[in-house]
Amino acid sequence: MRLSSTLQRTKVELPDPPGPIRMYFCGPTVYARAHIGNARPFILGMWLRSWLRERGYDVTLVHNITDVNDKIYEAAPGASAELAERATRWYLEDTGDLGLGQPDELPKATEHIPGIVRFIQELIDRDFAYAVDGDVYFRVARDPEYGRLSGQRPDQVEDQEPNPRKEDPRDFALWKANKPDEDTAWDAPWGRGRPGWHIECSAMAEELLGPCFEIHGGGLDLVFPHHENELAQSRALGHEFAQIWTHNGMLRFTGEKMAKSAGNIVSLRDAIDRWGRETVLLFFMTAHWSKPVDFSDETMAQAQAQWVSFQGAFRVSRSEPPSDEWKRFVDALDDDFNTPNALAVLHDWRSRGYWYLLDQGLELFGLSLPPMAGTGLDVERIRRERDEARKRRDWARADELREVIRRHGLDVVDESDGSRLVPL
RNA sequence: GGCGACGUGGCCGAGUGGCUAGGCAGAGGCCUGCAAAGCCUCGUACAGCGGUUCGAGUCCGCUCGUCGCCUCCA
Numbered sequence: 001m002r003l004s005s006t007l008q009r010t011k012v013e014l015p016d017p018p019g020p021i022r023m024y025f026c027g028p029t030v031y032a033r034a035h036i037g038n039a040r041p042f043i044l045g046m047w048l049r050s051w052l053r054e055r056g057y058d059v060t061l062v063h064n065i066t067d068v069n070d071k072i073y074e075a076a077p078g079a080s081a082e083l084a085e086r087a088t089r090w091y092l093e094d095t096g097d098l099g100l101g102q103p104d105e106l107p108k109a110t111e112h113i114p115g116i117v118r119f120i121q122e123l124i125d126r127d128f129a130y131a132v133d134g135d136v137y138f139r140v141a142r143d144p145e146y147g148r149l150s151g152q153r154p155d156q157v158e159d160q161e162p163n164p165r166k167e168d169p170r171d172f173a174l175w176k177a178n179k180p181d182e183d184t185a186w187d188a189p190w191g192r193g194r195p196g197w198h199i200e201c202s203a204m205a206e207e208l209l210g211p212c213f214e215i216h217g218g219g220l221d222l223v224f225p226h227h228e229n230e231l232a233q234s235r236a237l238g239h240e241f242a243q244i245w246t247h248n249g250m251l252r253f254t255g256e257k258m259a260k261s262a263g264n265i266v267s268l269r270d271a272i273d274r275w276g277r278e279t280v281l282l283f284f285m286t287a288h289w290s291k292p293v294d295f296s297d298e299t300m301a302q303a304q305a306q307w308v309s310f311q312g313a314f315r316v317s318r319s320e321p322p323s324d325e326w327k328r329f330v331d332a333l334d335d336d337f338n339t340p341n342a343l344a345v346l347h348d349w350r351s352r353g354y355w356y357l358l359d360q361g362l363e364l365f366g367l368s369l370p371p372m373a374g375t376g377l378d379v380e381r382i383r384r385e386r387d388e389a390r391k392r393r394d395w396a397r398a399d400e401l402r403e404v405i406r407r408h409g410l411d412v413v414d415e416s417d418g419s420r421l422v423p424l
Numbered sequence: 425g426g427c428g429a430c431g432u433g434g435c436c437g438a439g440u441g442g443c444u445a446g447g448c449a450g451a452g453g454c455c456u457g458c459a460a461a462g463c464c465u466c467g468u469a470c471a472g473c474g475g476u477u478c479g480a481g482u483c484c485g486c487u488c489g490u491c492g493c494c495u496c497c498a
Binding site: 026034035345353 | 425426427428429430435436437438439440445446447448449456457458459460461462463490491492493494495496497498
């Protein structure tokens with residue numbers, strides 16, 4: 001199994017034989033309902049965990065919730081904690097409705113303040129950070145390797161708004177002093193305030209997973225500065241942060257990145273309600289995770305047509321696959337988690353009637369074929385009765401009995417040597 | 425200004441130098457009491473221009489275009 005990694009700029013092999021895999025996927029800032037673009041790293045993380053477990057790895061997935069942040073203060077002046085709590089519930093509901101389960105840990109920044117404070121203190125002790133007027137900043141100039149992940153050179157980074165408290169414009173905040181209109185704050189040795197954005201991930205990831213864990217994921221838009229800064233913070237403590245860095249491509253809508261700030265939003269909630277969770281999942285399977293993907297009515301309709309086709313899988317006569325057939329699926333996914341290629345294998349299995357393999361494959365992605373509900377003796381009896389009617393060429397009676405079967409939630413498919421019950 | 429991603433047939437989308445990707449949509453045909461599924465055939469794709477090579481969608485260079493980051497955007 002290998003994965004494309006931004007840090008090495010190539011595909012990196014995972015440990016073989018399989019061992020523990022610790023994964024951290026950057027989660028949402030909770031100030032509004034998540035849009036479908038936000039769902040991509042969540043889905044990728046859950047799928048990867050599912051696949052790695054299938055391949056024998058012992059996986060732990062941590063997915064953080066950023067519940068203290070400028071955007072939350074702006075969105076709900078004086079009531080940021082309430083908004084964060086509500087938006088967290090939305091996120092858990094909406095991602096839960098994807099039917100992929102939950103990450104192993106969903107740490108909130110506000111519940112890990114002591115660890116964050118300790119982390120910052122150690123950076124100060126090591127001279128990698130300095131406190132000014134209640135703020136604390138990371139000293140970028142102290143890190144000769146700053147920019148290794150993103151390829152950015154500190155001296156080429158565009159000037160930000162001048163901040164006289166910073167020694168250097170490239171320095172970034174680890175701690176921000178409490179302001180009058182901010183309704184949440186915690187005590188720290190250098191003053192009352194709250195953590196900066198980047199430090200929470202470093203602190204929580206290392207607290208829950210330990211240093212130098214295996215896989216770090218997130219959106220491509222987080223490479224710089226967010227992930228670069230996470231990396232710098234950990235390196236300042238004397239070790240690497242993560243080994244493999246996966247960055248999923250952006251979801252585009254109406255020609256540009258779907259983003260709350262751009263206003264071209266379709267919420268995950270609305271997408272699930274309109275298209276169904278299976279179509280949303282299949283949509284993300286159609287493109288490789290590292291590439292941009294266009295969301296539109298047309299691409300969603302195509303994904304939905306694929307789902308309809310899979311749902312009819314039992315209508316194809318079952319046949320026995322070759323013994324090494326599963327390997328085709330494994331090969332596709334082990335090579336950089338190539339879901340489009342895996343999807344092609346699933347389509348092939350569907351048309352060949354490899355029911356069991358198809359079901360196994362889909363299940364790893366949170367999809368399941370319709371169950372053969374309602375199969376009872378009575379339905380089976382009606383099926384045989386209809387077969388008899390067809391032998392008599394009593395088509396009217398046969399069609400009548402098919403309607404009866406359909407009322408039981410099943411359909412009947414005629415084949416050369418008889419008939420078969422299938423999900424409707 | 426710097427860093428990065430991407431440009432494949434009507435649409436979506438794989439492809440890491442030579443062998444049919446796959447899906448969706450469309451046309452014709454076979455099969456079929458009906459229905460469903462399936463099968464066959466068709467439309468001769470790789471942004472452009474050079475180069476390397478026996479051979480390039482795949483490597484190199486240049487050009488054009490789209491998008492992203494450098495603002496606490498997944």
